[in-house]
Amino acid sequence: MASNLPGSVRQFGVALRALLFFTVLLGLAYPLVMTGVSQVVFHGNANGSIVQVAGKDTGSDLIGQAYTQDSGKKDADGNAIMVAGPKWFQTRPSAVDYDGKGSSASQLGPNNADLLAMVEERRKTVAALEGVQESQVPPDAVTASGSGLDPAISPAYAALQVNRVARERGLDVAKVQQLVKANTKGRTLGFLGEPYVNVVTLNNALASN
Amino acid sequence: MSDTAAGLLQVGFLLLCLAAVYRPLGGYMARVYTSDKDLRIERATYKVFGVDSKADQTWGVYARSLIAFSALSVVLLYLLQRLQHWLPLSLGLPNVESGLAFNTAASFVSNTNWQNYSPEVTLGHLVQFAGLAVQNFLSAAVGITVAIALIRGFARAKTDRLGNFWVDLTRTVLRVLVPIAIIGTLVLVATGVVQNFSGGHEVTSVVGQSQTIPGGPVAGQEVIKELGTNGGGFYNANSAHPFENPNGLSNLFEIFLLLMIPVCLTRTFGLMVKDKRQGYAILGVMGTLWAAFTFSATFFENRGAGTATQAAGAAMEGKETRFGEWASALFATSTTGTSTGAVNSAHDSFTALGGGTALFHMMLGEVSPGGTGTGLYGMLILAVLAVFVAGLMVGRTPEYLKKKITAREMKLVSLYILTTPTLVLAGASIAMGLAVARASILNTDSPHGFSEVLYAFTSAGNNNGSAFGGLSGNIPFYNTALGLVMLLGRFVPIVLVLALAGSLARQQPVPVTQGTLPTHKALFVTLLVGTVLIVTGLTYFPALTLGPLAEGL
Numbered sequence: 001m002a003s004n005l006p007g008s009v010r011q012f013g014v015a016l017r018a019l020l021f022f023t024v025l026l027g028l029a030y031p032l033v034m035t036g037v038s039q040v041v042f043h044g045n046a047n048g049s050i051v052q053v054a055g056k057d058t059g060s061d062l063i064g065q066a067y068t069q070d071s072g073k074k075d076a077d078g079n080a081i082m083v084a085g086p087k088w089f090q091t092r093p094s095a096v097d098y099d100g101k102g103s104s105a106s107q108l109g110p111n112n113a114d115l116l117a118m119v120e121e122r123r124k125t126v127a128a129l130e131g132v133q134e135s136q137v138p139p140d141a142v143t144a145s146g147s148g149l150d151p152a153i154s155p156a157y158a159a160l161q162v163n164r165v166a167r168e169r170g171l172d173v174a175k176v177q178q179l180v181k182a183n184t185k186g187r188t189l190g191f192l193g194e195p196y197v198n199v200v201t202l203n204n205a206l207a208s209n
Numbered sequence: 210m211s212d213t214a215a216g217l218l219q220v221g222f223l224l225l226c227l228a229a230v231y232r233p234l235g236g237y238m239a240r241v242y243t244s245d246k247d248l249r250i251e252r253a254t255y256k257v258f259g260v261d262s263k264a265d266q267t268w269g270v271y272a273r274s275l276i277a278f279s280a281l282s283v284v285l286l287y288l289l290q291r292l293q294h295w296l297p298l299s300l301g302l303p304n305v306e307s308g309l310a311f312n313t314a315a316s317f318v319s320n321t322n323w324q325n326y327s328p329e330v331t332l333g334h335l336v337q338f339a340g341l342a343v344q345n346f347l348s349a350a351v352g353i354t355v356a357i358a359l360i361r362g363f364a365r366a367k368t369d370r371l372g373n374f375w376v377d378l379t380r381t382v383l384r385v386l387v388p389i390a391i392i393g394t395l396v397l398v399a400t401g402v403v404q405n406f407s408g409g410h411e412v413t414s415v416v417g418q419s420q421t422i423p424g425g426p427v428a429g430q431e432v433i434k435e436l437g438t439n440g441g442g443f444y445n446a447n448s449a450h451p452f453e454n455p456n457g458l459s460n461l462f463e464i465f466l467l468l469m470i471p472v473c474l475t476r477t478f479g480l481m482v483k484d485k486r487q488g489y490a491i492l493g494v495m496g497t498l499w500a501a502f503t504f505s506a507t508f509f510e511n512r513g514a515g516t517a518t519q520a521a522g523a524a525m526e527g528k529e530t531r532f533g534e535w536a537s538a539l540f541a542t543s544t545t546g547t548s549t550g551a552v553n554s555a556h557d558s559f560t561a562l563g564g565g566t567a568l569f570h571m572m573l574g575e576v577s578p579g580g581t582g583t584g585l586y587g588m589l590i591l592a593v594l595a596v597f598v599a600g601l602m603v604g605r606t607p608e609y610l611k612k613k614i615t616a617r618e619m620k621l622v623s624l625y626i627l628t629t630p631t632l633v634l635a636g637a638s639i640a641m642g643l644a645v646a647r648a649s650i651l652n653t654d655s656p657h658g659f660s661e662v663l664y665a666f667t668s669a670g671n672n673n674g675s676a677f678g679g680l681s682g683n684i685p686f687y688n689t690a691l692g693l694v695m696l697l698g699r700f701v702p703i704v705l706v707l708a709l710a711g712s713l714a715r716q717q718p719v720p721v722t723q724g725t726l727p728t729h730k731a732l733f734v735t736l737l738v739g740t741v742l743i744v745t746g747l748t749y750f751p752a753l754t755l756g757p758l759a760e761g762l
Contacts (some may be wrong), residue, residue, distance in 0.1 A: 008277070009274050011270075011273050011274045011277040013259065014375060015274070015277040015280075015281045016280060016281055017257055018258050018375060019257050019278065019282060019285060020259070020348070021286070022347060022382065023339060023343050025386075026343045027339035027340065027343040028339060030342075030387070030390075030429060031338040031339075031342070031426045031429050033428070034394045034426065034428065034429040038394070038395070038404035038405075038428060039404070039405065040393075041395070042399055045398050045399065045400075045401050045403070046403055046404045046405055046407050046428075047403065047406075048403050048407075048410060048424065049425075050410065050412070050422065050454075053415060056413070057410070057412045057413050057415050058412055058413065059420060059422070060415050061374065061401075062401055062451035062452060062455050063451055064419070065414045065416075065418070065420060066418065067414075067415075067416050068416070068418075069416065075257035082350060085416055088415075092530070095292060098420065099421075100409070100421040100422050100423050101330070101421045101423065102327065102329050102445060103329065103444045103446035103449075103450050104445050104527075104678075105446065105449065105527040105554075105557070105678065106526065106527065106553035106555070106558065107527070107557040107558060107652075107677070108517070108557070108558060108651070108679070109513065109515075109517075109558060109561075109651075109655065109679070110515025110516070110517055110518045110524070110555060110560045110561055110564075110657075110760075111515045111516050111517060111561070111655045111657065111760060112652050112655070112657070113516075115517040115526065115558075116517040119521045120518045120520060137522075138522065139523035139525040140525050141525040142520075142521050142522075143521045143523075143525040143527075143640060144526060144527070145449070145527070145529050145530065146449030146527050146528055146532075146537075146552075146555050147444075147451060147452055147529060148447055148506050150451070150529050150532050151451060152529070152530035154530055167220065175401065177513050187210070187215055187261050188457035188460070188461075189210065189216075189222075189457075189458065190210065191215040191216075191219055191222070192219055192456075192457030192458055192461050193279075193458075193460060193531045193536050194529045194532065194533035194535075195530055196531050199382070203415055206415075209533075
C-alpha cells in the first residue's frame, strides 16, 4: 500500500500503528484485566489492606501514622507543634509527617550536620518520653524511613515503649507486652527482611481494648 | 537467627530462584527468537502494523524502525502528560509543564525512569498506566531486540540480514513480558501491593487525625517496572513505599524480577551461538561483579560510617524497618547493576562508601547483569574489547565467537565505550560550573553534594534512573540536560551495536585453531572482569575521588 514511499516514512507509519496497538493492549486491557482479577481474588489487599476499629476505617495495615497530639505551642510559622501522644506506641520520624498523599525520605547524607542535630534532638526527646538512658534508644527511633510511611518499628523500640504505654493506660505491663507480641512479625519465611512490630495494628488493638 | 545468617540466606535464596528459572526461561527465549512460526494473534498484529514478518531487515532498516518507534513513543508520552488535565482519571491534577514532560518522556522511553517529579502530586492514574507503564513494557522489549540482533550478528554468516524489528518487538511483548507480568502482578497483590483505580481513601486514625490512603493500579505497573528493569515508581518513595513493596517476600520477589531476564538472556545467547559455555562465561563475569558489589554495599551499610549515621547507631536513615541494612543493600546493588533504578531505600542517605558502591556499579555500564538486553549487549561489547586487548598482547588478529575483530568492529566498540562516560562527565562538569544547577544540591556541607550531581548524570547516561534524591531536578537545566543525556546514552549505543551486528553478520566464520583464545574458560572470565573494572575505573576514578571517596575515606 505504501511501498512507493521512502523506507523511513513507511517505518513511521508502521511505528504509529504498532504504538497505538500496544497502548490499547498494555495501557488499557492489561490494567483493567489485572485490576478486575485482583479485586476479585485479593479484594482486601488490592484496596490497601484497610484496618478498622469498631467498624470504622482507621488506616491501612501497611501505611504508618503519626500518634501525636497538639502541644498547645506554635512554631515560628504559627503551626501547632505536635508531640508524641503518651498513650500510644510511636512510629518512626517521617519526612512527610505520615501524609499518605505523599511519600519521601529526608535524603540527608550520612555526614549532614542538620541530620546529626536532628538525630541528637530525637534521641533526647525519646529518652525523656520513655524515661530511659539516651544510649538505650535504638536507631530506628531517631531516623526517618525511606517512604515516610513506615508502619513498623524494631522490636527493641517497641519494648522501650511498653512501660510508658502501660502506665499511661493503667494496664498491666504483661498485657501490653502480649499485644506487642501479637503485632510482631518475624522475617518472612524466617529469613527475608527484618522482624518488626506493626504500630498501626498495635495501636488499633490498644484502642479496641 | 542472627542478621548475618538471615542476610546470607536471603542472598542464597535469591540465587537459588534465579538458578531455577535459568534454563527454562533462557531456553524459552532462544526458541522465541529462532522460531519461524507466528502465533495467530501475532499474524493479526502484523496485519494491523502492515509488516511482512518473514522479511528480515538489514541493520540500517532495523535501526530506523527502532528509532522511528522510540521517537513516536516520546511524542505520545509527552502529549499524554501535556493533556492530562482533560483526560479521565487525572485526579484533578493539572497538565504537566513542558520541560518536565520532555524529561519524563525521554526518561521512560529510554528505559531510564529518572523521575524529576513526585508522582503523587504530578501524575494522574491514566498517564501512569496508559503512558508510563506501556513504555515500561516497550522500552524493555526494545533493549532485548537489540541484544537479539547482536547475537544474530555472531550466529549468522555471510548475510546482511539481522531479523525483523517488529517481529522481535512483538514476540518479546506477547510471549515473554506479558505472561510473566500477569503472574507477577498476582504474586505482588498477594503480598499486599494495591491494584485499584481509587483516587485515595479518607480514614480517621485512632487519635482522630485524618489520613488519605493512596490508591492506583500499582501492582501491574510495579511488576513490569522491575521485570523490564525500568525502575520508575508509582509513588515518590518508589519500592520503599509500603504499597509498592509491603514485606520481605515482596522485596525479594522484586529483586528476583529485575535480575531474571538479564541473567537468563546469557543462556539464550549461549544457545543461539550454539555454544552454551559462552553464555556461562558471560554469566560468570556478570555474577562475579554483582557479588563483589553486593558484598561491598552490604559491608559498608552494616558498618554504618558517617557522623550522623554513627550518632543514630546504624545506617537506618532512609531505610524501612522491614528491610533493614541487608535487604536494602541487596536491592541497591541489584538495581544499579541492572538498569532498573528502583530503590527500596534512599541512596542519598547511604553511607558514603555504600552509596559510592551503588554509584560505581552504574559506572561499569550496567553489565552486572545489566538491563533487559542492554546488559547482554553491553557485556558483549566489553568481551570484544577484551579479546582485542588479548590479541594485542600476543600479536594476533583477535576473534570472538569465530568472527574476526577488525578495524571497523573496533571503531564501533570504541565509540560505544566512549559515549556514556563522555555524556556523564561532560554533563556533571557543566552542572558543577553553573550556579543555577549547583543550587539544586541538598547536602551542601560536604563532598556529598558533588556526589548528588555525579550520581544524577551517571544514572541518566547509563539509563538507570535511581537517584541521590536530595538533588532537586525539576528545573529547566536538569530537565533538558538529563533528558538529552538519557536519549543520547540510550540510542547512540544502540545504533552502534546494530552497526556492529550488521558488520559481524556479513563475515564468514573463521575456523578455531590452536591459536584461538578460548572465550569460555576461567582465564577469559578473569580477563573480562579485569577489562570491565580497568576501563571504567580509569575513566571515572578521578570523579569518584571528588565525591564518595573524599567523603568516605
